Amino acid sequence: MKIDLRSDTVTRPTPGMLEAMFSAPVGDDVFGEDPTVAALEAKTAALFGKEAGLFCPSGTMTNQIAARVHARPGEEVILHKLSHVYYYEAGGLMSNSGLSVCLLEGDRGRITAKDVADHINPDDLHRPRTAMTEVENTMNKGGGAVYSNQELAAIGEVCRNNGLKYHLDGARVFNALAVTGQSTRECGALFDSISICLSKGLGAPVGSVLLGDHEFIRRARRVRKVFGGGMRQAGYLAAAGIYAIDHHVERLKEDHRRARQLGEALQQLQWVSEVLPVDTNIVIFKVKEPLTASMVTGKLAEEGVLAIDFDRQSVRLVTHLDFTENMLDQTIDIIRQLKF
Numbered sequence: 001m002k003i004d005l006r007s008d009t010v011t012r013p014t015p016g017m018l019e020a021m022f023s024a025p026v027g028d029d030v031f032g033e034d035p036t037v038a039a040l041e042a043k044t045a046a047l048f049g050k051e052a053g054l055f056c057p058s059g060t061m062t063n064q065i066a067a068r069v070h071a072r073p074g075e076e077v078i079l080h081k082l083s084h085v086y087y088y089e090a091g092g093l094m095s096n097s098g099l100s101v102c103l104l105e106g107d108r109g110r111i112t113a114k115d116v117a118d119h120i121n122p123d124d125l126h127r128p129r130t131a132m133t134e135v136e137n138t139m140n141k142g143g144g145a146v147y148s149n150q151e152l153a154a155i156g157e158v159c160r161n162n163g164l165k166y167h168l169d170g171a172r173v174f175n176a177l178a179v180t181g182q183s184t185r186e187c188g189a190l191f192d193s194i195s196i197c198l199s200k201g202l203g204a205p206v207g208s209v210l211l212g213d214h215e216f217i218r219r220a221r222r223v224r225k226v227f228g229g230g231m232r233q234a235g236y237l238a239a240a241g242i243y244a245i246d247h248h249v250e251r252l253k254e255d256h257r258r259a260r261q262l263g264e265a266l267q268q269l270q271w272v273s274e275v276l277p278v279d280t281n282i283v284i285f286k287v288k289e290p291l292t293a294s295m296v297t298g299k300l301a302e303e304g305v306l307a308i309d310f311d312r313q314s315v316r317l318v319t320h321l322d323f324t325e326n327m328l329d330q331t332i333d334i335i336r337q338l339k340f
């Protein structure tokens with residue numbers, strides 16, 4: 001059997017989750033008649049202290065909708081150059097919404113309030129108007145890095161003082177909260193909009209939820225339709241999301257511990273040059289030249305462990321719901337025995 005550490009998206013629904021899906025009451029959600037979708041949206045919004053939610057097929061869509069609602073064509077978004085919204089959404093900010101970007105650098109994918117403040121364009125007809133700032137927490141490309149509550153609040157203050165909208169790509173926000181201990185409501189209060197993935201660490205098969213105030217979500221619903229994301233009896237999927245929020249949040253700490261143990265094991269190997277700090281469920285390590293990441297992932301795959309080569313020298317491993325204690329032990333044995 002393969003041990004799949006390519007992503008936390010590879011999980012299959014658990015028996016309990018499938019049962020919840022099978023028994024969900026459903027209706028046509030484009031007509032606003034699916035009670036389970038409505039329940040998921042209300043539950044998630046209440047959890048984060050936001051007025052409303054919108055269930056969407058993917059986190060790419062929730063992020064893209066947020067940008068479309070928050071900004072007009074020709075305006076600019078401030079974000080990290082490795083953020084999912086810029087790096088992994090196929091140029092959607094530009095093609096979907098005609099937006100310009102201001103790309104920041106920053107430690108492990110995290111931007112700072114000072115950098116945001118320094119990059120807001122002046123009111124000058126030559127420059128695009130800065131409309132929003134986006135942060136990603138946890139930060140995938142930074143190895144699951146977590147922002148401090150202080151920095152998130154400081155960035156929020158800069159946004160507020162300058163009339164910018166503030167969006168959180170919280171694909172893995174529950175992983176971040178498990179580390180900082182911040183409550184969902186405290187988190188919700190910081191942002192104008194939040195995107196949460198149900199299909200990552202939470203283990204649902206499909207879906208993300210976008211949160212914001214009533215007016216934002218009313219407009220977002222329209223954009224979702226334009227983007228082709230209106231779904232009909234989507235309650236079967238929303239039921240998986242509700243189940244995931246009820247049952248799979250507390251256990252994220254286990255994923256974090258297993259990731260840490262993988263990181264510690266990797267640290268001891270002479271062919272590994274660096275392991276990024278392991279804050280959550282993502283482990284990124286660099287291999288020594290002349291080894292390349294793809295040579296390592298190829299060798300791992302032969303041994304039944306699937307990983308992703310993230311760039312030429314870096315390999316990513318992600319722990320998740322379907323990665324058991326037993327698999328952890330096996331994986332550590334396998335990586336220790338690799339010979340190059």
Ligand SMILES: *Cc1c(COP(=O)(O)O)cnc(C)c1O
Nearest residue numbers: 058059060061084136140169171
């Ligand atoms: C996975 C992910 C998304 C959304 O991805 P989809 O595959 O479109 O659901 C957004 N942001 C981050 C940081 C992600 O890891």
